[in-house]
Amino acid sequence: MTSQVSDRSHGDRAADEPRWLDAEEQKAWRAWLYSTQLLQDRLDRELTHQTGISHAYYEILVALSETPGRMMRMSELADRCLSSRSRLSHAVSRLEERGWVRRQVCAEDGRGQLAVLTDEGFAALEAAAPVHVESVRTHLFDQLSPAQVAAMRDIGETLLRHLDPSS
């Protein structure tokens, strides 16, 4: 949970020494990391428990639902969901078994595969969405002031400009 070994000395850093976190940065980093992990864990558990859909699968359905024709190249879908190709392929196979997604060859160029959200998949997403949004409200927005929500967005967008310049 931390970025440095606890009994390491902090004083008199030479030019080539690591830029250790100071006590304030350490507290900010731990609070962010731990709250983030707990929140993701809670949202995933509530969604899975109440709908049988993990948060990772939910994000795949959402990504497809927002595209024209409710379809996307497998490679783009993997990027969008920050998933490896093999992990996404496994997830899409599970979603195919439920009848929520089907694969088809890309008509545009005959190469590559598309993942297509079925009507059943869209209905499953519609049924799960109220459960998920209630969790997000309860564990995130109900806890924060409007100023904190604005700061959360500002921090998120600042980090995105660095981590995903194309966004």
Add this chain to the structure above:
Amino acid sequence: MTSQVSDRSHGDRAADEPRWLDAEEQKAWRAWLYSTQLLQDRLDRELTHQTGISHAYYEILVALSETPGRMMRMSELADRCLSSRSRLSHAVSRLEERGWVRRQVCAEDGRGQLAVLTDEGFAALEAAAPVHVESVRTHLFDQLSPAQVAAMRDIGETLLRHLDPSS
């Protein structure tokens, strides 16, 4: 990535209707979720690439390094690392193979197992820490103003009081 289906209507919510996110909340939630996922992914990839230690394994080593005697009950370690018992047991087995952790029966009550960080494990953590802290600096602290760091800590601590009241 979102909490609602994209073409759902937002108007005239009845008392039992889901508390959908408005456009501003939606933007804040997406920025937070996506930046968080990208940051965790980047930190994990850099650490794994440069040290052969995943972020999840790194956190286990850190947790052990911070306890008296560098040891912890397996059950506590699982809680601390937000891991299921079976997933943690698997990870500890991998760390045992590297000689970084060993298991021993809890001397206090003869029941339960302790995970103990070995000197080799502590040395591996010491070697990995500068790599990890440089990633955290580069992708998080170097991107944020002091006011944003303070807000990040405030938001994290606010969420922790709700998600982990014992903290």
